[in-house]
Each structure stands twice: as C-alpha cells, then as structure tokens.
Amino acid sequence: MTAAGSLVFAPLVPWPALWTLAALAAVVLVFALVRRARGALLRALAFLGLLAVLAGPRWATETQDPLSDVALLVIDESASIRLAGRAERTGQAATDLERTLKAQPNLETRIVRVSDAGAAGTVLADALDSGFADVPVERRAGVLILTDGQIHDAPEIRPPGAPVHVLLTGHEKETDRRIAVLEAPRFGMTGSKADVRIRIEDPTLKDGTPLSVTLRRDGEPDVPLSVPANRETAVPVPLTRPGPNIVELSVAERSGEIAAVNNRVAISINGVRDRLRVLLISGKPHMGERVWRNSLKADPAVDLIHFTILRSPWSRDPTSASELSLIPFPINELFEEKIGSFDLILLDRFSAADLVPEQYLENVAKAVENGAALLLSAGPEFNEPGGLGAGPLARIVPASATGRTFDDAFRPSLTAAGVRHPVTAALEPARSGSGNGSGNGTNPGSSGAPAGAGTGAAASGASAPDTPLTPDWGPWLRQVEMVAPTGTVVMGGVNDLPLLILSRVGKGRVAVLTSDTLWLWAKGWQGGGPQGELLRRLAHWTMGEPDLEEEALTLQTKHNRLVVTRRTMGQPDPVVTVTGPEGPPKTLVLSPQRPGLSMADMAVGLPGVYRAQIPGGPEALAVSGPPNPPETTHLVATARPLSDLAQATGGSVRFLGDGPVPEIRRVAPGSGASGRGWVGLRANGAHVVTGLSLDTALPVWAALLLVPGLAALAWWREGSGAQVLGRLRKIFSPDR
Amino acid sequence: MLPLSLPLCQSPHHAACAGHPPAGPRTRSPRPRNAVRTAAGTVLRTLAAGLLACALGLGAAHHPALAADPGTGAPPLSVSxxxxxxxxxxxxxxxxxxxxxxxxxxxxxxxxxxxxxxxxxxxxxxxxxxxxxxxxxxxxxxxxxxxxxxxxxxxxxxxxxxxxxxxxxxxxxxxxxxxxxxxxxxxxxxxxxxxxxxxxxxxxxxxxxxxxxxxxxxxxxxxxxxxxxxxxxxxxxxxxxxxxxxxxxxxxxxxxxxxxxxxxxxxxxxxxxxxxxxxxxxxxxxxxxxxxxxxxxxxxxxxxxxx
Missing domain, CATH: 3.40.50.12140 (Domain of unknown function DUF4159)
Known part of the structure; x- marks a missing residue:
C-alpha cells in the first residue's frame, strides 16, 4: 500500500464571494500603491492571508494499492514443434519461464497453449486476443511466445500494446530438406500423364544437384526419378485409373536435417475417363433391344454406337434403296479397322451366320485380350449355326454351351459369389420398378402377381451372408444352358445353372448373360427387377470402374474421418493398419457391412499422406489436406514471421538454442525492453485508490496569528510604526 | 375386377398390410426384425397371390406353378x-x-x-x-x-x-x-x-x-x-x-x-x-x-x- 498527498480547497464562503473579496482587496491595493501609501505590501499580505483562510485549504492524502501487471506466455505446441523433435526442449523452456515469471513481484502470468488448427497451420491471433481480452492496455506487461516461429497468421496478429518477445526453440543454423509442391493439377484424363511441378529445397546443396526421388502410386511398382535440387521440376505422373489417383513423391532423408516428414508429399489427382465407347450390335430387332439402348443411352459416361441387323442377307424386298432407310452393315470398318477402339463390345442376340466371316470374330477375341470388354447376351440363336456358342469367340467365353435351351419361367437368383460381387451385391429390389406405377392409384397389376406387396427385404443380403439369395424379383424366361464356367458365376437361373458369368481374359473382360429375357424386368412384369442398375454396373465393371472391382481397398477422408473400405471376394480381413504422417501405425478392426464389404474409420490427425494396408495384402493411400500443409512443410525454426511484430512492439526475437531461458526484468514504459540475456516486461505502475483523508492545511491557530498579525504590522508600518522605523534608520545611517 | 393393389395395401386393417403399421395418431411401433417380416410377408404374399388368382379367374389357364426356392423370400412363380x-x-x-x-x-x-x-x-x-x-x-x-x-x-x-x-x-x-x-x-x-x-x-x-x-x-x-x-x-x-x-x-x-x-x-x-x-x-x-x-x-x- 502506498500513499500520495495533494492540496485541495474547501472554501468557507462560496467561490464567487471569495473572488469578489479578492477583487475588492486588489482595488484597495492598487489605490494604495498609486498613492504610494506606506504598508501597502504588508496589507496585501494580510488580504492574502484572509483569503487563504476563507478558501479553506486541505491536505488530501490518498491510500493506494498497486495493480499487478499481466504477462502472457504463449506456448506453441503445434505439430511442427513435435515433428522437429522440439517438444521436450519447448516443455523445459516453458517450465523455466513459468518459474521465472511466477517469481516476479506484481506480475500475473497467463499461459496460453496453442495447438495447430489443421489446414490453417499454427494461428496465434486468437490466442493473444483472448489471453488479453480482459486486460486493459495499461496493465499489459508483455508477451512471451515460445515457438519455432512457424506461425501462419503473423500478419493478422494485433500488437498487444506491450513488448512481444519471441523465444525460438531452435538453433539459428538449422537446415531441412523438403519437397515443395508448386503446382498440381486436380484432374487429368485417365490414360494420360499429369505434370506435377515440384521443387526439392535443401539449402545445403548446390542448385541442380541431382537427387533421387521415388514416385509411388496405389498398387503400382515404385518409379525412381532424378530431380535437381532447388530447381522447379515437372514430374509426369501417369493417371492409370478413373477416380482419385494418389501419388506419393519422396526424397531420401539427409543426415542432420530437422525432420523427414516433409521429405514426402502426396497428391490426389482425379482421373477423368474419356467417354466410354460402346459398340452395341443387335442381331435382330427384338424385345430386349430397347432395354440395352435405354440403359446405355441414359449413361452420361457412354458414347453408344448401335447397329441392328434389320434385314438379313436372305430377306426379299423389291423396294429400291432410295426408299429404304437402311445402310449396309459396315462389317469391315467395325470388325477390322475400328474394333480396337471400343471399350466395350456388346453383342446382343448376335449371330454371325452368313453375315460376319469368322476372321472378324477372331478380331473381337483379340481386341478383348488386348484390353477391351465383351458382353454377350445369349438367346436361342446362340446354339444355332453361326451362333457365338461355337467359333472363335467360344475360346474367350467363360463357359461351355451344351446346346440346350430352357423355355420355362425362373426367378433369377444371386449365387454365393453374387451376394459378394460388387456387380450384383445389394441390388435394390424392384417392386416399384418401371411400369408399375400407374399414378392414378388403380394399379392394374399383371397376371396374378401381387404387385406392390412385399418389401423385398431379402434383397438386402445382410441376413444371409455367403449363401445364395433369391430376391423377390420378377421372373425371366428362357436360358441357354452353359456349364463348366471358368469365370465367376454371380447369378443363377434354371437349376442354378449360370445366368451371369464374369471373367477376365488377357487384359480384357468378358461378361455373359445366358438369357435374352432381361427385358421382362424393364417392363415391370410380375414386379420386374433392377435391370437398370444391373446393366449400369455390368457395363462399368467390364470397363474397370474402381467402385466395382472385386478386390479393393480404398482410403478416403470424409468429414475429418479417415474411412477404410475393404471389398474382397475371399475371406474377410479382420484388421487394417493405417500409417499417418506422424506416429506409429494404428491397427483398426474392420467391421463387416455386408458380405464381402467391411469398413473401419478413425479421426484424421495431421494433414498429409495416410496409408492403409491389409497385413500381407493390398495397400491404399489417401491424402488429407493440401499437398503442402503448413504445419508439416516448414519445420526449421525461423525468426521471420514474428520479427515485425516483435519490433513494432519494442520486443525482441532470439533463438534459445540449448541455452537457458532469458532473465526477466521489469522496465519502465518507454525504455528499452531487452538486452543480452534478458527480456523486459513493462512495469506500468498502475494502482487503485483504497482511501482518502483530508487534513486542513492552515490550522486555526496559524490563521489567527497570520491575518491579525499582518494587519497589525501593516498598521504599524503605516503610522507609528513608521516613525519608529524612521528613527532606527537614522541611528543606523550616521552618514546622513 | 378389383385393382390388385387395393386388397393388399390400401386398407390398413387388412392382413396383408401387417408389415406396414398404419399411419395415424398411433405411434409407429419399431420395425419387426427382417427375418420375421420376410417370413410373414412370404406367407401373406403367397396367400394373397393365390386368393387373387382364383378370384380373378386367372388360375384357370395354364399355370406351371414352380415351387418357391427353399429358404428365400420369393413367392412361387405363376406365369400364364x-x-x-x-x-x-x-x-x-x-x-x-x-x-x-x-x-x-x-x-x-x-x-x-x-x-x-x-x-x-x-x-x-x-x-x-x-x-x-x-x-x-x-x-x-x-x-x-x-x-x-x-x-x-x-x-x-x-x-x-x-x-x-x-x-x-x-x-x-x-x-x-x-x-x-x-x-x-x-x-x-x-x-x-x-x-x-x-x-x-x-x-x-x-x-x-x-x-x-x-x-x-x-x-x-x-x-x-x-x-x-x-x-x-x-x-x-x-x-x-x-x-x-x-x-x-x-x-x-x-x-x-x-x-x-x-x-x-x-x-x-x-x-x-x-x-x-x-x-x-x-x-x-x-x-x-x-x-x-x-x-x-x-x-x-x-x-x-x-x-
């Protein structure tokens, strides 16, 4: 507690009266001076004394409590600190600083710990603002920031009105090697190469020093590259698949660098597929033709080229060509010149008889082996002369035709493999399929089928894993008997004979539908079925759509979660390990979703590359955040981002290195706030008044003595007193 | 002839609608388990289909009624x-x-x-x-x-x-x-x-x-x-x-x-x-x-x- 005094007045008469008296006194005095009246000066003093008594001077004494100042200690605990191995050093420095600050008298210390804000990096503005929110500027002593200097919102930090001292937990001479992604396309054409522009930054190397870089992609062998140091380089990345192509580039770790985490970058480039070129050849006009057309034409990813054999070579028609809307079937162009340019060749009830020579069918088989896909829809013509059951295509058809055809109704079912296979798994029931909704409430139904009844719960597949399933779909008729399938049978028909077979041939794929009555589903007959979805999936499976691959491991980030999806036709995998940019791999339990599909998820930590791996199985990559997330890219301790702030506030920036934390001194406002081995916190001297006492400054006895005394002296000087003095003067001045 | 949908779903009190609790003031009861529902649905659908087929005189024609696959929810086929x-x-x-x-x-x-x-x-x-x-x-x-x-x-x-x-x-x-x-x-x-x-x-x-x-x-x-x-x-x-x-x-x-x-x-x-x-x-x-x-x-x- 301190006290401070000051003079205050409590007049006995109102101020105007006091001023009037003073004026009167002044008039009298002036008159006296003009008349050179004796004793005028003494009289003036007497007047003054009287006025002073009337003014009532008081001596006021304040009792004060000094206010402690507030210092802010901001401790950066962001990922860059951890990644560069500074966490321990930072923790030690923080403890030391805390202790030193606590020992300071009249200083309150507030501690704010800052972790990183995801993709935004380390942000301090809020920490400073909120730490000082309730502290007026007059009480702020200063800010100590314990950090590596990698602050990503430095320009947004408002100067707190007190010195900011930046204590960098690192050495000034640190160096780091890293890959900077300067430009990465987000999309690219599948099958083409996308250029990713990178620069490998290493201040210890001469520009252009070749460094070996590894390019790694999902499920592909690593590609070694040579990239010059400190120079912008374009790395061509092949986009091999539609959808996300995850590419990881890594450069070898250099001994003595801060951290290896930024020697890797991952980029996700979306592969966009050119429209799929589908050749549909309908062997004759028939009821199913429009179902294929509708399905393929409705698919925005498909360029459909359709030919229908409207007239066979032995048709007899006298009409002249000019009245016909027919074109010759371009056999040579389709089967010779352009056969290799189709992604999918769909032969719908096609028969080569007398129309297409065998050598052309051989071209189809070769195109498939070279990477095209073939989809056969077999009708009764399959076993007839010229049918595809024999001849060159038979060698790529994944089953053998017996020559028998069934003509009775059967309900298509999913085989045990079909329940798992992405082409047929969880096909929705089609009770509300096309043609069933007549809209006006009078559902006419068909011959005896309970249209509208049932919910097809069986089709969900979840209730019967790995057992064949017959969903409540409408029936088909006619099936071409095929036996000894060499592919995967996903649908069964009459007597569980193969109805839909999927197989791989060379680089290509073949799907065979052993019935031509799929169209009954589209009509909604007896409830119909999911032909649209089945055909869409079938077409996309033949063309390698990643979502329809039998064996797949995908890793995606969704709403800050990392989602692992595992699809397999084999035994379910129990666990998956996920390795992130930081820390040891995590093992996650895969929980089954439905036959052949299991999932796991975890919270996304640091932005960067995540790698999921089935032990002894496939692996998948995912990228969280931008290619160069701020928190993991720059790891060298740096003074740069915060130096302006420190300078502007009269603070300082220093590297702590391995040395001790600086001494804390309190400095007066306006004086230098740092020096060798110490940093200054402002001593503001703010206080609060706790009491006030008033003591009269002119005691009564003094007033009584002063005023009459002076008056008497004046009188004496004016009259008799003057004579006495005159005599005295004569006595003491003998020269006169 | 009645539209097929009517006896099956439009009356909430009809047996065939057991799987669908009627909407209205009554609170919706929890959905029955799949298996139970499927089995019940199968029986009811089969019954309803049979009844309807007879009532409509469609069963009189050719009916190669195949047996339902065992253990599935699909009703038997009936194709004219x-x-x-x-x-x-x-x-x-x-x-x-x-x-x-x-x-x-x-x-x-x-x-x-x-x-x-x-x-x-x-x-x-x-x-x-x-x-x-x-x-x-x-x-x-x-x-x-x-x-x-x-x-x-x-x-x-x-x-x-x-x-x-x-x-x-x-x-x-x-x-x-x-x-x-x-x-x-x-x-x-x-x-x-x-x-x-x-x-x-x-x-x-x-x-x-x-x-x-x-x-x-x-x-x-x-x-x-x-x-x-x-x-x-x-x-x-x-x-x-x-x-x-x-x-x-x-x-x-x-x-x-x-x-x-x-x-x-x-x-x-x-x-x-x-x-x-x-x-x-x-x-x-x-x-x-x-x-x-x-x-x-x-x-x-x-x-x-x-x-």
Whole structure:
C-alpha cells in the first residue's frame, strides 16, 4: 500500500464571494500603491492571508494499492514443434519461464497453449486476443511466445500494446530438406500423364544437384526419378485409373536435417475417363433391344454406337434403296479397322451366320485380350449355326454351351459369389420398378402377381451372408444352358445353372448373360427387377470402374474421418493398419457391412499422406489436406514471421538454442525492453485508490496569528510604526 | 375386377398390410426384425397371390406353378401361357372389338403383316394374338393394334389402367380410328394419351425401315399422329393414332388376295400401308435406333484403334 498527498480547497464562503473579496482587496491595493501609501505590501499580505483562510485549504492524502501487471506466455505446441523433435526442449523452456515469471513481484502470468488448427497451420491471433481480452492496455506487461516461429497468421496478429518477445526453440543454423509442391493439377484424363511441378529445397546443396526421388502410386511398382535440387521440376505422373489417383513423391532423408516428414508429399489427382465407347450390335430387332439402348443411352459416361441387323442377307424386298432407310452393315470398318477402339463390345442376340466371316470374330477375341470388354447376351440363336456358342469367340467365353435351351419361367437368383460381387451385391429390389406405377392409384397389376406387396427385404443380403439369395424379383424366361464356367458365376437361373458369368481374359473382360429375357424386368412384369442398375454396373465393371472391382481397398477422408473400405471376394480381413504422417501405425478392426464389404474409420490427425494396408495384402493411400500443409512443410525454426511484430512492439526475437531461458526484468514504459540475456516486461505502475483523508492545511491557530498579525504590522508600518522605523534608520545611517 | 393393389395395401386393417403399421395418431411401433417380416410377408404374399388368382379367374389357364426356392423370400412363380409365349417370341397383338367381322380383319391383317415382316426383314414374329381388353394384359407385346372405331363399349378403368401401364413401360399402342366416321372420344376416355402431332418425315417412325411421308391404310385420309415429345423410353411415342384403317389394307382372304380395295391409291397405296406397318414394328422394337444412327456414324468416323 502506498500513499500520495495533494492540496485541495474547501472554501468557507462560496467561490464567487471569495473572488469578489479578492477583487475588492486588489482595488484597495492598487489605490494604495498609486498613492504610494506606506504598508501597502504588508496589507496585501494580510488580504492574502484572509483569503487563504476563507478558501479553506486541505491536505488530501490518498491510500493506494498497486495493480499487478499481466504477462502472457504463449506456448506453441503445434505439430511442427513435435515433428522437429522440439517438444521436450519447448516443455523445459516453458517450465523455466513459468518459474521465472511466477517469481516476479506484481506480475500475473497467463499461459496460453496453442495447438495447430489443421489446414490453417499454427494461428496465434486468437490466442493473444483472448489471453488479453480482459486486460486493459495499461496493465499489459508483455508477451512471451515460445515457438519455432512457424506461425501462419503473423500478419493478422494485433500488437498487444506491450513488448512481444519471441523465444525460438531452435538453433539459428538449422537446415531441412523438403519437397515443395508448386503446382498440381486436380484432374487429368485417365490414360494420360499429369505434370506435377515440384521443387526439392535443401539449402545445403548446390542448385541442380541431382537427387533421387521415388514416385509411388496405389498398387503400382515404385518409379525412381532424378530431380535437381532447388530447381522447379515437372514430374509426369501417369493417371492409370478413373477416380482419385494418389501419388506419393519422396526424397531420401539427409543426415542432420530437422525432420523427414516433409521429405514426402502426396497428391490426389482425379482421373477423368474419356467417354466410354460402346459398340452395341443387335442381331435382330427384338424385345430386349430397347432395354440395352435405354440403359446405355441414359449413361452420361457412354458414347453408344448401335447397329441392328434389320434385314438379313436372305430377306426379299423389291423396294429400291432410295426408299429404304437402311445402310449396309459396315462389317469391315467395325470388325477390322475400328474394333480396337471400343471399350466395350456388346453383342446382343448376335449371330454371325452368313453375315460376319469368322476372321472378324477372331478380331473381337483379340481386341478383348488386348484390353477391351465383351458382353454377350445369349438367346436361342446362340446354339444355332453361326451362333457365338461355337467359333472363335467360344475360346474367350467363360463357359461351355451344351446346346440346350430352357423355355420355362425362373426367378433369377444371386449365387454365393453374387451376394459378394460388387456387380450384383445389394441390388435394390424392384417392386416399384418401371411400369408399375400407374399414378392414378388403380394399379392394374399383371397376371396374378401381387404387385406392390412385399418389401423385398431379402434383397438386402445382410441376413444371409455367403449363401445364395433369391430376391423377390420378377421372373425371366428362357436360358441357354452353359456349364463348366471358368469365370465367376454371380447369378443363377434354371437349376442354378449360370445366368451371369464374369471373367477376365488377357487384359480384357468378358461378361455373359445366358438369357435374352432381361427385358421382362424393364417392363415391370410380375414386379420386374433392377435391370437398370444391373446393366449400369455390368457395363462399368467390364470397363474397370474402381467402385466395382472385386478386390479393393480404398482410403478416403470424409468429414475429418479417415474411412477404410475393404471389398474382397475371399475371406474377410479382420484388421487394417493405417500409417499417418506422424506416429506409429494404428491397427483398426474392420467391421463387416455386408458380405464381402467391411469398413473401419478413425479421426484424421495431421494433414498429409495416410496409408492403409491389409497385413500381407493390398495397400491404399489417401491424402488429407493440401499437398503442402503448413504445419508439416516448414519445420526449421525461423525468426521471420514474428520479427515485425516483435519490433513494432519494442520486443525482441532470439533463438534459445540449448541455452537457458532469458532473465526477466521489469522496465519502465518507454525504455528499452531487452538486452543480452534478458527480456523486459513493462512495469506500468498502475494502482487503485483504497482511501482518502483530508487534513486542513492552515490550522486555526496559524490563521489567527497570520491575518491579525499582518494587519497589525501593516498598521504599524503605516503610522507609528513608521516613525519608529524612521528613527532606527537614522541611528543606523550616521552618514546622513 | 378389383385393382390388385387395393386388397393388399390400401386398407390398413387388412392382413396383408401387417408389415406396414398404419399411419395415424398411433405411434409407429419399431420395425419387426427382417427375418420375421420376410417370413410373414412370404406367407401373406403367397396367400394373397393365390386368393387373387382364383378370384380373378386367372388360375384357370395354364399355370406351371414352380415351387418357391427353399429358404428365400420369393413367392412361387405363376406365369400364364399367353405371357410365356409372348416373352419367348415377339408377336403382334390386336384388341378384340366385340365385332366378329372387325376382329377378323385385324387378325388376317396382322397375320399378313407378320408374314411380310418375315419376308422382308430380320424380325421373325409369331402369329398375332387377340387380346380381350378386360381380361388380358398387353404388357409383353411390342405393338398392340386397336381398331377403336369398331369397339362396342368403352374400356373399364382397370383395362384402361393396363393400357396406360403398357404405354408407360415402353409399349406402342396403335389406335386406328377406322374411317373416322364414328366419334371415339368416349372409347378413349381413361387412357393417358400424350399431346399428339402429325408425323413429319423427320420423325423416327417415318424412317425406321422405309422412308415414308404418308401413312396410308385402306384409306389415306391423314398422316398418323404421334406424341409431341417423349423423353422416356428412348423418345419413342407410346401411341400412334390415325384414321386410315390400316388392318383393312393388310387383310387378305384365305387365298391370299386382299380383302378390300385400297382407296384412292390402289395397290401402290397398299404397298405403302405395308411399309408403314413394317416401320411401326421396327419402331416398337428398335426404338429411336434410326434416329441416332447419324450420330453413331459420326462417332465411328472419329474412332481410332487402341495402340
């Protein structure tokens, strides 16, 4: 507690009266001076004394409590600190600083710990603002920031009105090697190469020093590259698949660098597929033709080229060509010149008889082996002369035709493999399929089928894993008997004979539908079925759509979660390990979703590359955040981002290195706030008044003595007193 | 005849609706477990199907009722012979009018058209079938020919519903107004006929096999009318309407000679009538195939073989 005094007045008469008296006194005095009246000066003093008594001077004494100042200690605990191995050093420095600050008298210390804000990096503005929110500027002593200097919102930090001292937990001479992604396309054409522009930054190397870089992609062998140091380089990345192509580039770790985490970058480039070129050849006009057309034409990813054999070579028609809307079937162009340019060749009830020579069918088989896909829809013509059951295509058809055809109704079912296979798994029931909704409430139904009844719960597949399933779909008729399938049978028909077979041939794929009555589903007959979805999936499976691959491991980030999806036709995998940019791999339990599909998820930590791996199985990559997330890219301790702030506030920036934390001194406002081995916190001297006492400054006895005394002296000087003095003067001045 | 959906789902108190708690003030009870529901549904559906089939007299025909697969939720199959045959081989169908002479013209006309199709095109169809609109479902037939002017009574709402469903599912209903002398508005009531326009030579129907500018039958009163738009079903018009008595031009007697003279164009007009009939069938089977063939050829021209 301190006290401070000051003079205050409590007049006995109102101020105007006091001023009037003073004026009167002044008039009298002036008159006296003009008349050179004796004793005028003494009289003036007497007047003054009287006025002073009337003014009532008081001596006021304040009792004060000094206010402690507030210092802010901001401790950066962001990922860059951890990644560069500074966490321990930072923790030690923080403890030391805390202790030193606590020992300071009249200083309150507030501690704010800052972790990183995801993709935004380390942000301090809020920490400073909120730490000082309730502290007026007059009480702020200063800010100590314990950090590596990698602050990503430095320009947004408002100067707190007190010195900011930046204590960098690192050495000034640190160096780091890293890959900077300067430009990465987000999309690219599948099958083409996308250029990713990178620069490998290493201040210890001469520009252009070749460094070996590894390019790694999902499920592909690593590609070694040579990239010059400190120079912008374009790395061509092949986009091999539609959808996300995850590419990881890594450069070898250099001994003595801060951290290896930024020697890797991952980029996700979306592969966009050119429209799929589908050749549909309908062997004759028939009821199913429009179902294929509708399905393929409705698919925005498909360029459909359709030919229908409207007239066979032995048709007899006298009409002249000019009245016909027919074109010759371009056999040579389709089967010779352009056969290799189709992604999918769909032969719908096609028969080569007398129309297409065998050598052309051989071209189809070769195109498939070279990477095209073939989809056969077999009708009764399959076993007839010229049918595809024999001849060159038979060698790529994944089953053998017996020559028998069934003509009775059967309900298509999913085989045990079909329940798992992405082409047929969880096909929705089609009770509300096309043609069933007549809209006006009078559902006419068909011959005896309970249209509208049932919910097809069986089709969900979840209730019967790995057992064949017959969903409540409408029936088909006619099936071409095929036996000894060499592919995967996903649908069964009459007597569980193969109805839909999927197989791989060379680089290509073949799907065979052993019935031509799929169209009954589209009509909604007896409830119909999911032909649209089945055909869409079938077409996309033949063309390698990643979502329809039998064996797949995908890793995606969704709403800050990392989602692992595992699809397999084999035994379910129990666990998956996920390795992130930081820390040891995590093992996650895969929980089954439905036959052949299991999932796991975890919270996304640091932005960067995540790698999921089935032990002894496939692996998948995912990228969280931008290619160069701020928190993991720059790891060298740096003074740069915060130096302006420190300078502007009269603070300082220093590297702590391995040395001790600086001494804390309190400095007066306006004086230098740092020096060798110490940093200054402002001593503001703010206080609060706790009491006030008033003591009269002119005691009564003094007033009584002063005023009459002076008056008497004046009188004496004016009259008799003057004579006495005159005599005295004569006595003491003998020269006169 | 009751619409099939009514006894099954519209009454919340009906047994078949046990799986669906009725909406209303009562709070929705938790859904039963899948297995229970499936089993219950199967039994009820099977029962309902059987009852309905008997009640509707459909079970009387050919019913190769296959046993349900064991352990699945699918009800046993029941397929009428008419549906089975139609699904196995496409065939034309005509709507019985109630007038024996008109039905005979339809039958012989469509039979002759089927023969001409087999001769001139690769569409090999089975002989035509007569449909009783009040009993039969047209769903599986590519073309249903309806000489509406010969009809005696309008369609029941159930029959109209079946035709509407047929059109919606991609069928082609050919409505022949005969000589146009009889008003047919009442006969067409209840059908969802879309807005129509006369077929122009660019329409796919005018070039689905032959190039046509007129659509004559026994008469050549006016060109046929088709739907103005049709984005569903490959843009195929669900209905073709005309006043030209097409079956009259196609119909032949037992010796193969035409039953009627084509007027005013004679045999040339009859040839055009057959061409129109062939275009109708090709349009119904191949959809807008001829409409996008120019597009297909353009794509084909640009293609290059894979390396």
């Amino acid at each position: 012979e008419k549906d089975r045959e139609a699904a196995l081989q496409p065939r034309l169908a005509y709507v019985l009018s109630g007038s024996a002479s008109a039905d005979h013209v339809s039958e012989t006309g469509l039979t002759r058209l089927t023969d001409v199709l087999a001769l001139r095109t690769s569409a090999k169809m089975a002989p035509p079938v007569a449909l009783d609109p009040e009993r039969d479902d047209p769903l599986l037939f590519p073309v249903v020919y309806w000489p509406v002017s010969a009809a005696i009574a309008p369609l029941s709402p159930e029959a109209a519903g079946r035709f509407n469903r047929y059109m919606k599912a991609g069928g082609l209903l050919v409505i022949d107004l005969g000589d146009g002398s009889r008003p047919t508005d009442d006969l067409l009531a209840g059908l969802d006929i879309p807005p129509l326009k006369p077929m122009d030579p660019t329409h796919v129907l005018a070039r689905s096999f032959y190039l046509l500018s007129r659509t004559p039958g026994r008469l050549d009163t006016a060109v046929a009318w088709v739907a103005t738009t049709g984005l569903d079903n490959d843009g195929v018009s669900p209905v073709v309407v005309g006043p030209n008595d097409w079956a009259g031009a196609w119909a032949v007697d037992g010796s193969g000679a035409p039953l009627f003279q084509a007027f005013p164009g004679g045999e040339g007009q009859r040839e055009q009538a057959f061409r129109f009939g062939i275009n109708l069938v090709m349009y119904a089977l191949a959809g807008s195939y001829k409409g996008d063939q120019v597009h297909s050829e353009a794509i084909l021209d640009k293609l290059e073989n894979r390396k």
